[in-house]
Amino acid sequence: MGRSPCCEKAHTNKGAWTKEEDDRLIAHIRAHGEGNWRSLPKAAGLLRCGKSCRLRWINYLRPDLKRGNFTEEEDELIIKLHSLLGNKWSMIAGRLPGRTDNEIKNYWNTHIRRKLLNRGIDPSTHRALHEPISDVTLSVTKEEEKDVAHRLRREEEKSSSEELSLPSSQTHLQQQEQRCPDLNLDLSISLPYDEEVQQRDTRENSLEAVKGEIGACFNCRLGLQKSKGCMCNSFLGLSMGFLDYRSLEMKL
DNA sequence: AAAATAGACAACCGCGAGGCG
DNA sequence: TCGCCTCGCGGTTGTCTATTT
Numbered sequence: 001m002g003r004s005p006c007c008e009k010a011h012t013n014k015g016a017w018t019k020e021e022d023d024r025l026i027a028h029i030r031a032h033g034e035g036n037w038r039s040l041p042k043a044a045g046l047l048r049c050g051k052s053c054r055l056r057w058i059n060y061l062r063p064d065l066k067r068g069n070f071t072e073e074e075d076e077l078i079i080k081l082h083s084l085l086g087n088k089w090s091m092i093a094g095r096l097p098g099r100t101d102n103e104i105k106n107y108w109n110t111h112i113r114r115k116l117l118n119r120g121i122d123p124s125t126h127r128a129l130h131e132p133i134s135d136v137t138l139s140v141t142k143e144e145e146k147d148v149a150h151r152l153r154r155e156e157e158k159s160s161s162e163e164l165s166l167p168s169s170q171t172h173l174q175q176q177e178q179r180c181p182d183l184n185l186d187l188s189i190s191l192p193y194d195e196e197v198q199q200r201d202t203r204e205n206s207l208e209a210v211k212g213e214i215g216a217c218f219n220c221r222l223g224l225q226k227s228k229g230c231m232c233n234s235f236l237g238l239s240m241g242f243l244d245y246r247s248l249e250m251k252l
Numbered sequence: 253a254a255a256a257t258a259g260a261c262a263a264c265c266g267c268g269a270g271g272c273g
Numbered sequence: 274t275c276g277c278c279t280c281g282c283g284g285t286t287g288t289c290t291a292t293t294t
Contacts, residue, residue, distance in 0.1 A: 106261050
């Protein structure tokens with residue numbers, strides 16, 4: 001038997017969306033807001049599956065989407081985020097305002113993969129091609145993913161509070177360090193910030209302090225200082241500044 | 253000019269997570 | 274606690290366009 005279909009396939013359109021369908025969907029969401037995707041098609045007079053409507057809205061119709069080519073900065077940010085998060089496209093997209101997970105995933109598969117291969121870097125491990133894979137992997141476990149998501153929510157809830165370390169995550173991170181003593185996962189990721197300059201200054205001061213303490217490049221922060229991947233002031237063959245993981249903004 | 257091939261990206265599918273009664 | 278429902282995610286496929294042969 002298996003799972004029941006998400007919608008009545010016999011009476012739903014598939015394939016490319018027409019202008020009229022787009023207009024109906026936009027009009028409905030403007031009037032009623034997002035959500036209730038399952039009942040939306042009927043309410044909006046669309047012969048589409050709810051999932052299809054959601055995808056169409058999120059990936060193409062949302063007004064806040066940034067269309068057009070990816071910039072070099074976005075490229076490099078995606079590469080760095082992918083090295084941290086793996087194929088967690090939605091999390092990567094969360095760091096790139098106006099970009100969708102689908103868009104980033106497609107862009108990765110068509111452009112960035114090739115770009116990394118041309119640089120002699122394995123896109124899945126972010127290590128030099130032919131370099132033997134060590135016992136340290138950079139994939140993100142479910143626990144870590146939850147932890148990051150939890151922190152994102154917390155940050156959202158209390159964007160005003162400003163501390164560099166997040167105690168709730170320490171236990172897990174300590175466990176992680178015990179499991180992989182060579183791997184430093186003390187990363188903090190927050191929502192893209194456009195908050196007050198004061199907060200930013202405080203954060204930067206704290207980060208500068210940390211930077212001063214560890215004096216480390218990106219790879220060192222990942223615990224890869226013992227590998228030949230450690231290259232202060234450069235990453236993936238590119239020169240770079242210190243990467244602030246609270247904002248994931250480059251400070252050059 | 254037509255066919256073949258490659259590239260780009262839109263859309264679909266199946267599954268898991270979380271909410272709720 | 275369990276089962277159902279909905280949503281969201283990641284992998285994959287389909288389709289259109291551009292380029293090459």
